[in-house]
Structures are given as C-alpha cells and as structure tokens.
Amino acid sequence: MAPSFEEPTQVDFDAPLKAAPKLVAPEPEHCPGPESQQAGTADSCAGCPNQKICASAPKGPDPDIPVITSRLSSVKHKLLVLSGKGGVGKSTFSTMLAHGFASNPAHTVGLMDTDICGPSIPKMMGVEDETIHVTAEGWEPVWVSENLGVMSVQFMLPGRDDAVIWRGPKKNGLIKKFLMDVTWGELDFLVVDTPPGTSDEHLSVNSFLKNSGVDGAVVVSTPQEVSLLDVRKEIDFCRKAGIRVLGIVENMSGFVCPGCKTESQIFRASTGGARRLAEDEKIPFLGAVPLDPRIGMACDHGESFLDAYPESPACRAIRGVVKRVAEEMGVEVGDVLMEVDG
Amino acid sequence: MPLQNIQNIVLVLSGKGGVGKSSITTQLALTLSLQGHSVGVLDIDLTGPSIPRFFGIEGAKVRQAPGGWIPVTVHDAQPLPQHGTTNGHAAHKDVGALSCMSLGFILASRSDAVIWRGPKKTAMVRQFLTDVLWPRLDFLLIDTPPGTSDEHISLLETLLKQTSSPTSPPNQLSGAVVVTTPQAISISDVKKELNFCRKTGIRVLGVVENMAGFVCPNCSECTNVFSKGGGEVMARDFEVPFLGSVPIDPAFVQLIEEGTRPVYPEGTVIEGEDMSAAKSEANGTGNELLVDKYRSCSLCPLFDGIVSTLVADIRSRNQ
Numbered sequence: 263m264a265p266s267f268e269e270p271t272q273v274d275f276d277a278p279l280k281a282a283p284k285l286v287a288p289e290p291e292h293c294p295g296p297e298s299q300q301a302g303t304a305d306s307c308a309g310c311p312n313q314k315i316c317a318s319a320p321k322g323p324d325p326d327i328p329v330i331t332s333r334l335s336s337v338k339h340k341l342l343v344l345s346g347k348g349g350v351g352k353s354t355f356s357t358m359l360a361h362g363f364a365s366n367p368a369h370t371v372g373l374m375d376t377d378i379c380g381p382s383i384p385k386m387m388g389v390e391d392e393t394i395h396v397t398a399e400g401w402e403p404v405w406v407s408e409n410l411g412v413m414s415v416q417f418m419l420p421g422r423d424d425a426v427i428w429r430g431p432k433k434n435g436l437i438k439k440f441l442m443d444v445t446w447g448e449l450d451f452l453v454v455d456t457p458p459g460t461s462d463e464h465l466s467v468n469s470f471l472k473n474s475g476v477d478g479a480v481v482v483s484t485p486q487e488v489s490l491l492d493v494r495k496e497i498d499f500c501r502k503a504g505i506r507v508l509g510i511v512e513n514m515s516g517f518v519c520p521g522c523k524t525e526s527q528i529f530r531a532s533t534g535g536a537r538r539l540a541e542d543e544k545i546p547f548l549g550a551v552p553l554d555p556r557i558g559m560a561c562d563h564g565e566s567f568l569d570a571y572p573e574s575p576a577c578r579a580i581r582g583v584v585k586r587v588a589e590e591m592g593v594e595v596g597d598v599l600m601e602v603d604g
Numbered sequence: 605m606p607l608q609n610i611q612n613i614v615l616v617l618s619g620k621g622g623v624g625k626s627s628i629t630t631q632l633a634l635t636l637s638l639q640g641h642s643v644g645v646l647d648i649d650l651t652g653p654s655i656p657r658f659f660g661i662e663g664a665k666v667r668q669a670p671g672g673w674i675p676v677t678v679h680d681a682q683p684l685p686q687h688g689t690t691n692g693h694a695a696h697k698d699v700g701a702l703s704c705m706s707l708g709f710i711l712a713s714r715s716d717a718v719i720w721r722g723p724k725k726t727a728m729v730r731q732f733l734t735d736v737l738w739p740r741l742d743f744l745l746i747d748t749p750p751g752t753s754d755e756h757i758s759l760l761e762t763l764l765k766q767t768s769s770p771t772s773p774p775n776q777l778s779g780a781v782v783v784t785t786p787q788a789i790s791i792s793d794v795k796k797e798l799n800f801c802r803k804t805g806i807r808v809l810g811v812v813e814n815m816a817g818f819v820c821p822n823c824s825e826c827t828n829v830f831s832k833g834g835g836e837v838m839a840r841d842f843e844v845p846f847l848g849s850v851p852i853d854p855a856f857v858q859l860i861e862e863g864t865r866p867v868y869p870e871g872t873v874i875e876g877e878d879m880s881a882a883k884s885e886a887n888g889t890g891n892e893l894l895v896d897k898y899r900s901c902s903l904c905p906l907f908d909g910i911v912s913t914l915v916a917d918i919r920s921r922n923q
Contacts (some may be wrong), residue, residue, distance in 0.1 A: 283749055288723065288726075289722075289723035290723070290727075291723065291724065291726075291727035293723050293724075295721060331870070346623065346651065346652050346717075347618055347622055347652060347654075348620065348621010348622040348623075348624055348750045349621040349622015349623055349750075349785075349790075350621075353789075358778045367617070378753075379619065379750070379751035379753050379796070380620055380621070380750060380751055380793040380796065381793075382789050382792070382793065384714050385788065385789055385792055386789065389793075411692055416696065422792070422795075423754045423795035423796055423798075423799055424796065424799060425619075425796040425797065425799040425800040425803065426752060426796070427753070427756075427757065427803065428752075428753060429722050429726075429753060429754050429757060430721050430723075430754055431722065431723025432751070433753065441799075446684045447870060457621075457750070457751065458621040458622075458651075458652060458750060459651035459652060459749065460651045460717045460719045460720075461651055461719070461720060461721065461722070461725065461754075461756075462721050462753075464719075465719065465721060484622075486857060486861055487657065487861055488626075488654050488658070488860070488861070489622075491652075491654065491657055491714065491715075492651075492652035492654070494714070494715040495651065495715060495716065495718070496717065497653065497715075497718040498715055498716060499717040499718040499719055502717065502719065503719075512749060517805055517818065517826060517827075517829065519820035519822060519823060519825060520825075520827060521820060521823050521825035521827070522820060522822050522823035522825065524820065524822040524823070526818075526820060526822070526854065527854070528818055528829070528852055528854055528857070529857060530857055530858060530862075532858075532861040533861075534864050546791075553829060555828065555829050555830070555831070558787045558789070558829070558830050558831060559787075559831065561787070561788075561789050562787050562788035562789055562831065584769065596849050
C-alpha cells in the first residue's frame with residue numbers, strides 16, 4: 263500500500279443510517295460503511311467480498327431508529343458528557359450530574375455508560391456487582407436509588423475484570439440495545455457518559471439520538487494544554503455533528519495542600535486553561551472544580567461526594583456547575599438542586 | 605519490511621485514559637536516549653494524539669520518501685553539554701537518536717477532529733506499522749489510546765504477524781509496559797487491559813504507577829491525591845513485575861508545557877541526588893534540547909532505574 267498524504271476523509275454525519283448487513287469479510291480501508299447509503303455501490307466497493315451483501319441489503323433508514331425514538335419519547339432531557347481526552351473526569355462528572363439532578367425526589371434520572379472497553383460508572387455508583395434483569399418489556403436498568411437508574415456493559419460481564427475486546431460494529435450494536443431495549447421508562451434526565459475520542463461510540467450515540475433530540479453536550483477538560491488539545495477536537499466534532507455544546511467544565515483545577523492550605527496548580531494552565539478555550543470557541547464556561555482527593559476516594563467507594571462532603575469547596579463548585587448546566591438546558595434551577603434553595 | 609531495522613518493540617498500554625501513557629512513553633524514550641540507545645516513538649492514538657505536544661514538535665510535518673514516511677527527528681545522536689554537577693548516570697555518554705511518528709504530524713490543523721470508525725483506524729494503524737521508514741533503532745515505543753478495541757486489535761494482529769517472520773530479530777516484540785494511577789477506578793480498567801494482554805499472549809514487562817503522590821512545593825508535605833499503592837497490589841495479584849511509582853512533578857508538567865528547565869528548592873534530594881544543585885546553570889540559552897533539560901527533572905533518576913530494569917530484562921530474554 264503506497265503511503266498517502268491526503269487529508270483523511272471524514273464520516274458523513276447527515277447520511278441516514280440503514281441497518282448494517284451481515285458481512286462475510288472485514289470492511290476494507292475506504293469502506294463507506296455498511297450502514298451508509300453508498301454501501302455496495304461506492305468506488306471503493308469494487309472487488310470487496312461484501313459488495314453484493316451491502317448492495318442488496320434493504321435501503322432506507324435503519325428501521326430501529328424510530329423504535330429508539332419512540333422508546334425515548336418519554337425522556338424529557340438528554341445530555342451527553344464528552345471529552346476528547348481520557349481520565350479528565352467524564353464519568354466522575356456524569357455521576358455528579360446524575361446525583362445532582364436526582365437530589366430532587368420529584369425527578370427520575372437515567373445514567374447510561376457508553377464506554378464499552380473501560381466502564382467506570384458502576385463502580386462510582388457502588389453497584390459494581392449488580393446484573394441486568396431481563397423482563398418481557400426489555401432490560402431493566404440497575405436502580406441506585408428510587409429515582410436513579412444506571413446501565414453499563416459492566417453488568418453483563420461474567421467476571422469483574424474481564425476485558426471487552428470488541429471492534430467498532432459490536433460496540434455500536436450494544437449501544438443501540440442500550441437505547442432500544444432498556445426500559446428507561448419516564449425519565450426527566452438521561453445522562454450519557456462517553457469514552458474518550460471521536461470514534462464509533464460517539465458517532466453511534468449521535469446518529470441514534472438525532473431524531474429523539476439531544477439537549478446538548480457538556481465537555482470536560484483539565485487545565486493543561488495536552489488535554490485542551492484533544493478537547494478542541496471534541497468541540498470540532500460537536501460542531502460537525504450538529505450537537506449543541508452546553509458548555510465546558512474545568513476539572514482538577516488547582517489543588518489545596520491539606521497541610522499548609524497553599525493552592526498549587528498541579529496541571530498548570532499554561533495556555534489559559536478551559537476558560538480561555540471557552541472564550542476562543544465562544545461557548546459557555548460552566549465553572550472550575552478544584553482537585554480534591556476525597557472526590558477520588560468517594561468514587562472508589564461508590565459513594566456520592568455531594569452527599570458525603572456537602573460543605574467542601576469542591577462540592578460547592580460542582581453544585582454551581584450542575585446549576586449552570588440546568589440553566590443552559592432551560593430547566594428551572596430550583597427544580598434541579600433541592601438543597602441549594604435551603 | 606521497515607520493522608526489520610528495529611531490535612525491540614515495547615508497547616505502552618492502559619485500559620484507562622489520562623493516566624499518563626504518553627507522559628510515561630515520553631520519559632521512557634528520553635531516558636533510553638540518555639542511556640545511549642536509539643529510540644523511536646510511534647503514537648497510534650488517532651483521535652487524540654499527544655506525542656507531538658510532549659516532544660515540543662507540534663509544528664513538524666512528516667516527509668514522504670519513495671516507499672514510505674520519514675519519521676520526525678527530535679534529536680540526532682550527539683554528546684550533551686557537560687552538566688556542572690555530576691548528575692550521575694548519563695553524564696558521560698552520548699545520547700541516542702530519537703524520532704517520532706504520529707497522526708498529529710499529518711493533520712492540517714491541530715484542532716481538527718479525526719472522526720473515524722473502526723475500519724479506517726485499522727487501516728491507519730496498519731499503515732503506521734508498514735510504511736514508516738524507521739532508521740536503525742534499539743527500541744521502538746508504541747503509545748496507544750485507552751481501551752481494548754480497534755486500534756489495539758489491529759496493532760497486535762499486525763505486530764504478531766510481522767514479528768513472527770523468520771527474518772525478524774529474535775524476540776522483537778518485547779512486551780508491554782502497563783500504566784495505571786493508584787485509585788481503584790483506574791485499577792479496575794487496567795485489570796481489563798492485563799487480561800487483554802493475557803488473552804493475546806503479550807508479555808507484561810511491568811506495571812508503572814503514575815501520579816502516586818504530590819509533594820506540595822510550599823511545605824514539602826506529600827499528599828496522595830489519587831490514593832496510593834494500588835498499582836503494586838494489582839501487579840502482585842496478576843503476578844507481573846512492578847516497575848515503580850512515579851509521583852506528580854509539576855516541574856515536569858512545566859517542562860513539557862512551557863519548555864523550562866526544572867528548578868527545585870534548595871535541599872531537594874531524590875534517589876540520593878541533590879536536585880537543587882542543578883539550579884546554578886539553569887539560565888542557559890533557550891535552544892537546549894528537551895533531553896538535556898530533562899536531566900534536571902526529579903523524575904529522571906527514577907526513570908533511569910525503571911529503564912535499566914527494563915533493558916536488563918529485555919536483554920536477558922534476547923539471548
């Protein structure tokens with residue numbers, strides 16, 4: 263294969279998906295995607311062993327999309343948590359948002375973990391050892407509390423440490439099942455946690471949810487440029503995919519030494535941090551959450567940091583951010599965080 | 605086959621993102637170079653390439669030659685300026701050449717998203733392994749994205765096929781260094797990666813625990829920001845070597861982000877070496893090599909130990 267310098271081709275976002283046919287061979291490099299409208303007819307399909315299968319598969323949009331849309335019609339607000347970079351606190355922040363929304367007993371909240379290869383949500387929610395119950399209606403989410411349900415691939419693994427060694431299409435299939443077969447019921451909020459990057463999971467979530475309407479995405483970053491670099495790519499992804507960015511959160515911003523109370527910047531914002539990025543990209547800056555070792559500890563033990571240390575500065579900052587997210591979505595703030603009113 | 609110039613291939617893996625795979629890769633590469641080895645770094649994190657940023661060569665572009673891509677040179681093999689105080693180890697040796705390859709060098713703009721599904725990523729990883737014209741290398745470090753999916757499957761499929769051919773150097777695929785942070789959330793994902801290594805038959809050269817503790821620059825109290833000791837326990841559970849704990853050093857972050865030579869307060873002693881001694885000649889010119897500046901970093905002696913262990917282990921198996 264001759265090396266090529268051409269700018270990498272991007273995936274077409276607007277093409278309606280059709281159901282993926284069963285293939286007899288792996289997709290070739292320039293495959294337009296077996297779900298795409300050009301499947302089997304594009305130039306690069308010539309000579310591919312799958313060509314016939316793709317070409318003869320029923321055209322038209324994926325028949326499952328309307329099923330997903332009707333299943334999710336009872337969900338009022340859908341929210342994505344994204345970041346191009348790993349380990350910046352996407353899952354931590356997703357759980358905070360879920361706990362924050364669920365602190366009002368009148369709300370029902372769902373939390374869906376689309377990180378298939380590295381699911382963290384079950385552990386952070388303290389439901390690591392649960393399994394999914396299958397009923398006649400579908401898969402029952404795992405309920406952490408009366409009004410907070412969780413779904414993750416972790417619940418389906420035979421062993422806690424088993425690796426999920428899956429290529430893209432298999433991951434997409436599971437995400438579809440999470441949206442189509444899970445009995446979410448009447449939800450006020452569905453928070454979708456994603457893996458790092460801009461690849462299969464993100465494209466799938468976007469195309470499956472497009473017709474149901476997504477309120478927007480919260481982008482999480484840490485202050486240093488190495489992280490912002492990848493986050494910029496994620497914002498570019500949102501723009502290209504037509505996902506509204508509700509705002510950006512800066513996590514691990516500053517660390518107060520428990521010994522001498524001096525604040526140090528562990529991850530220095532040498533280029534102005536997320537605040538500057540928000541200004542440059544003209545998106546709202548939702549707030550900065552300081553690094554507090556107790557957040558990590560609460561996550562390790564599956565406790566809610568918001569309930570455990572309500573008076574800490576980090577908790578106040580998180581509440582502030584949850585409030586801002588609600589505002590950006592156009593939800594009455596008092597409705598979201600009960601304790602803040604008191 | 606371009607991989608034939610390479611003696612040893614080492615993967616840097618982690619199931620979790622943001623634990624410092626690229627940071628550890630960078631430091632392993634710099635330390636190997638300081639010990640006189642020629643090193644290449646291949647970044648197969650396609651949707652979030654960080655290696656160009658870490659080596660401070662974001663503006664560089666890959667050149668094309670007949671038959672493949674020429675990787676970007678970070679520095680050539682050369683003697684380093686003598687360090688006033690003997691910083692021990694590498695002071696008398698020439699550094700080995702260091703070059704890098706990353707998708708970041710091919711993209712038109714640094715903020716462009718690379719939105720690819722699996723097959724496209726697979727093709728790119730394969731191309732990176734077959735079409736890069738590496739010079740003669742003692743070590744090729746491969747930095748990976750988090751997870752156990754397309755990139756990893758393709759990487760291993762291609763590597764296992766290529767390195768098993770009779771013409772390749774013996775034991776060319778040395779194994780994997782697995783990076784984790786100490787907290788349980790990270791450990792649980794990294795255990796999945798260790799199981800991935802087991803299933804695919806990749807030898808785990810060892811576990812590095814990154815971000816273990818932060819020493820407050822004001823009062824020198826060490827806080828375990830992300831808890832402590834988890835990496836060592838996990839290594840024991842999986843019966844793989846534990847290579848060491850690496851603390852958070854803001855001076856290293858600053859070296860990468862701003863390119864300033866690390867400076868430590870008087871009396872900072874790490875691994876028996878007085879790090880503050882290097883301070884006097886810190887005000888050098890702005891065009892010092894990254895590898896030269898890294899010698900002043902407190903993490904350098906630590907990595908010197910880790911790398912020596914790794915090299916000895918790899919060498920013993922090559923015979």
